[in-house]
Amino acid sequence: MGNNLLKGKRGIIFGALNDMSIAWKVAELAHEEGATFTLSNTHVACRMGEVVNLAKKTGAELIPADATNVEDLENVFRKSTEVLGGKIDFVLHSIGMSLNVRKKRVYHDLDYNYLQKTLDISAISFHKMLQVAFKQNALNEWASVLALSYVAAQRTLYGYNDMADAKALLESIARSFGYIFGRQKKVRVNTISQSPTVTTAGSGVKGIDGLIDFADRMSPLGNADAEDCARYCMVMFSDYTRKVTMQNLYHDGGFSSMGMSLRAMKQYNKSFDSGDVDDLY
Secondary structure, eight states, X not given: OOOOTTTTXXXXXXXXXXXXXXXXXXXXXXXXXXXXXXXXXXXXXXHHSTHHHHHHHHXXXXXXXXXXXXXXXXXXXXXXXHHHTSOEEEEEEOOOOOHHHHTTOOGGGOOHHHHHHHHIIIIIHHHHHHHHHHHHTOEEEEEEEEEEEOGGGTSOXXXXXXXXXXXXXXXXXXXXXXXXXXXXXXXXXXXXXXXXXXXXXXXXXXXXXXXXXXXXHHSTTOOOXXXXXXXXXXXXXXXXXXXXXXXXXXXXXXXXXXXXXXXXXXXXXXXXXXXXXXHTO
16 A cells, blocks of 8 residues: 555656566556556567566556667657656666676676677666657656666675676766756656665676675665665655755665674674684785
8 A cells, every 4th residue: 555655657667577676666666656657678578578467467558678779768758658648757777787797707807798788788778768868858847767776886896797887887877967857857867776686687696695695784774675675766756855866875774884894893703713814914
């Protein structure tokens, strides 16, 4: 049972794949909160994937698109305004993929063709999305655009590979386009730096289980899960955050502000005997 936080608002949600997806949780909650929206994913996902069930559940029209293809994105925004009966109030970019990660290519031995695809799919697609929306004048004043990021854009985390570069670019695009969209259209653009989350895309990251456990133990509030993130997105889509823009918003239980916790220090000390510690100096 929602609180009608998004009653009367129209949106587009990119990237819902299955019920593990953050975008899936966002769609479910946005529906509960009174929003109407369209869903978009790749042609294959729309034709054969579980997102068809989400569309039926939420009453959303499913619009296939390759998020790296400008013509496809033009169609998504044009058709969404037609289907929903007006300009768009919120957009979620929940898209990320690295072939280097999938193929287990380490960072010092990247395939550069794969890297180009990583950047195009995971970050440049966000610029294309914003540019299309800007040129079509598809967003209402005070609309909210969000993209999902991760703290690896600022810090080195083992196994995150070239996705860290993509997230850094993603956040830069949000700031640069956020300025233009804010001054000219009164539209806000932000990224949410989410805790490591078990999703289909995230499961390919090397050492993800250990990373999730470490972050959960280090964070004062523990990790934020997909449903927590969906709730945060509702607030960011709502009118309560009208003056928040060009920000990378950490939603990670406090992990991003931590250096060393007492719990981690005790575990660290237990992992060495005195001889091992001496050998390190």
